[in-house]
Amino acid sequence: MVHTPAQPAAADEYDGQYRAWLEQHGPRALDFDWRLTHLEWRQRVLLRRYPPEGKRLLDFGCMDGVFTLRLQQMGGEAVGYDISPAAIAQAKQFRATAARPVFTTVPPGPGQFDLIYCSEALEHVGDDPGLVGELVGYLAPGGSVVGTTPIGDEHADPAKRGIYDQAQLKRALSPYGRVYVFRYARRPVRDRLPFRKTKGGRLFLFQVTPPNPPVGR
Secondary structure (H helix, E strand, O other), X not given: OOOOOOOHHHHHHHHHHHHHHHHHHHHHHHOHHHHHHOOOHHHHHHHHHOOOOOOEEEEEOOXXXXXXXXXXXXXXXXXXXXXXXXXXXXXXXXXXXOXXXXXXXXXXXXXXXXXXEEEOOHHHOOOHXXXXXXXXXXXXXXXXXXXXXXXXXXXXXXXXXOOEOHHHHHHHHHHHOEEEEEEEXXXXXXXXXXXXXOOOOEEEEEEEXXXXXXXXX
């Protein structure tokens, strides 16, 4: 597969989504220190389950790079990729004068990464198996793609084009290797009780490990 940058219309769409996110979250959205100490709980789950130290990392769909910068701080060699030029420009501002992590709107070449984080991205694309196949192509031998996606109807976000149950998620992932899917709840005890669930409080965490990752697609 020849990897090409996003078309202008797609970049414009994701720029608009990023600017809407900034407006929704107010001044703290651009407060890097606050964001770094208040990572989203799904990101904290990924860091606990898949520590980045000593690995070559891709943060796919990195938005403005706060999580990517945390991966770098924790000892990884990180690259942040996003389709939104506006988000990548802000990521570079957060990075300031440091040389790393690398932020780019250009998809990476094949066979580069030990671990790829793909958090809350699958549900945004129409061809989710195709996206997983693309990510697997970026892996070095022995690498894994890991990430999160909402459970069921957790979100009413119109930008999310697909929402999964566990079987649907496994079907999207299974063509590409050994698959693990775990359910996580932000408040596990409350989640087991017959209370109304907190929106965004549950997710699937997934891992795909190809037996022999391709070095080119």
